[in-house]
Amino acid sequence: MKEVFLAQLCGFWCLFEQEVVEKVVDQPCTLEKKQGRVWLREAGGETVELCPLELLLNWPQPENTTPDHFLVLRHEDRTLALPMHGPGRVCAIRSDTLRPLPAAFGAISHQMLPGLLVNGNEAVMQLNPGELIRATDKIAYLRKKKLLMQQKR
Amino acid sequence: MRNDNAALLRRFFLLPLTVGQQEGEAWGCLFTQNQVVEVVGHSTRLYPVPFSPPYLLGCILRHDTLIPVVDVDLLCGGGTERKKNAPIRQILVIRTGQTDAASGEFLRLAMTCSGNVLTFKLTDRDAAGPFPPLQAPPSFDGQGLELGFFQVREHRAVLMDFDAIVLGTFRFQAQDATQEKKA
Numbered sequence: 001m002k003e004v005f006l007a008q009l010c011g012f013w014c015l016f017e018q019e020v021v022e023k024v025v026d027q028p029c030t031l032e033k034k035q036g037r038v039w040l041r042e043a044g045g046e047t048v049e050l051c052p053l054e055l056l057l058n059w060p061q062p063e064n065t066t067p068d069h070f071l072v073l074r075h076e077d078r079t080l081a082l083p084m085h086g087p088g089r090v091c092a093i094r095s096d097t098l099r100p101l102p103a104a105f106g107a108i109s110h111q112m113l114p115g116l117l118v119n120g121n122e123a124v125m126q127l128n129p130g131e132l133i134r135a136t137d138k139i140a141y142l143r144k145k146k147l148l149m150q151q152k153r
Numbered sequence: 154m155r156n157d158n159a160a161l162l163r164r165f166f167l168l169p170l171t172v173g174q175q176e177g178e179a180w181g182c183l184f185t186q187n188q189v190v191e192v193v194g195h196s197t198r199l200y201p202v203p204f205s206p207p208y209l210l211g212c213i214l215r216h217d218t219l220i221p222v223v224d225v226d227l228l229c230g231g232g233t234e235r236k237k238n239a240p241i242r243q244i245l246v247i248r249t250g251q252t253d254a255a256s257g258e259f260l261r262l263a264m265t266c267s268g269n270v271l272t273f274k275l276t277d278r279d280a281a282g283p284f285p286p287l288q289a290p291p292s293f294d295g296q297g298l299e300l301g302f303f304q305v306r307e308h309r310a311v312l313m314d315f316d317a318i319v320l321g322t323f324r325f326q327a328q329d330a331t332q333e334k335k336a
Contacts, residue, residue: 012200057203101202102212103321104221104262108204116200116219123200123214 002095006124007071007088010059013124015093015117016071020129022079024087025070036143037136040070040081048072048081049136056135057112075129080136093117098126163280166192167271167308168245168264171231173290180290181271182225182264183303183310190246190261191215192270197244206325209318213263215246222263223318228325229311230294241265249319260319273306296326 003018025042031050032039038050048070054061061067067083098115112131117124166189167181193215199222201211210222222244243266248259284303293299293311300312317323 057201059201099219102219102221102260102319104209104319105202105205105212105321109202112203118214118217118219121214122198123212123219125200 001092003090003092004126005071005088005090007082007084008086009053009071009082009084009127010057011062011065011085012059013122015124015126016073016129018090020073020075022072022074025072025081026068026087029070036140036147048079050081050083051132051136052139053082056132056139073129073132075133078133080129080133082132161277162274163277164272164274165280165305166245167273167310168225168266169268169271170226170229170311172226172229172293173309175292176290178290178309180293180309180311182229183305183308183312184245184247188247190248193244193246193263195241195243199241207327208325210265213244215261215263218261220246220261220263221319222265223315225264225313226267228296228298229313230292240267242267243270245270247315249316250314251316251319262315262319271308273308275306296323298323 004015005018005021006013006015008014025040025048027043029043030041032041032047038052039047040050041047050070053059065085067085069084069087070081071084071088072079072081098117100115101110101113112128112135113125114128115126117126164186166184166186168184170180170182173180193213197213197215199211199213202209205211208224208228210224212219212221214220245264245266246261247264248261251260252258253260284305287302287304287309289295289299289302289311295311295313298313298315298317300314302309302311304310
């Protein structure tokens with residue numbers, strides 16, 4: 001058995017291994033944009049980079065819902081905040097219950113979504129925090145490049 | 154009185170496509186009753202998979218099985234005619250010719266339909282053919298998955314082989330999508 005953290009992101013339940021979960025932020029935060037990245041500033045002054053989940057995964061935010069919590073993940077020496085609805089919860093699962101994506105999906109999808117947990121008539125998606133950070137870096141690079149091009153004009 | 158012909162009727166399913174609409178033709182992708190597992194409604198939850206190609210909308214969960222969802226219309230080059238974000242009305246779950254190595258079960262795909270899936274029956278004799286072959290509509294681009302184009306009764310039908318998709322060996326050429334973006 002292993003402990004995982006369940007979080008509702010853009011209306012979908014997702015799971016992360018408990019080791020990568022740094023904390024859950026529930027107090028009001030401010031957003032700051034800098035160098036193509038969006039930063040979340042907590043009430044205590046700490047800043048964490050915010051993951052543009054809707055842009056990155058193309059998961060639109062469901063109607064009548066707004067993220068009221070942020071899940072802060074830690075992967076190697078980087079942290080990333082994900083907007084989520086509700087505080088999430090910890091639960092234990094058997095390691096062999098995670099299923100891979102069907103073979104129809106490509107390697108990139110498999111890397112980002114290494115497994116799914118089927119719970120009755122619902123699927124919980126496991127997201128790879130390392131891949132989320134890599135993809136966020138790529139978006140920041142493209143945004144920065146666009147800003148530089150706009151400045152040159 | 155028992156209808157002796159009832160056992161000899163075979164049901165076919167036709168998933169409407171938007172290709173050919175510019176030429177005033179109504180085409181559909183043909184499936185046999187042996188291929189079709191079930192027809193599910195639009196309320197089935199679709200789980201979008203990150204970084205999947207445009208024709209793979211995600212996956213659904215049916216009877217404890219994760220099934221990839223395919224936009225057949227987009228696969229056939231109908232993307233430019235199809236209304237963007239057209240709601241999915243029905244999903245046709247089919248079994249392919251490939252089997253899962255572990256369980257031996259036929260691998261499945263779910264085909265989305267923004268219209269209504271048509272069904273019709275043919276007798277065993279009629280189903281054996283031959284069916285008059287047709288020319289593909291100019292806007293059709295099946296990416297090499299098409300097996301043939303036929304006239305089946307009053308319907309224009311295309312037969313396609315989706316095994317490469319379910320195995321993950323299919324490579325989508327997004328030329329139409331690129332042209333759409335440029336337009």
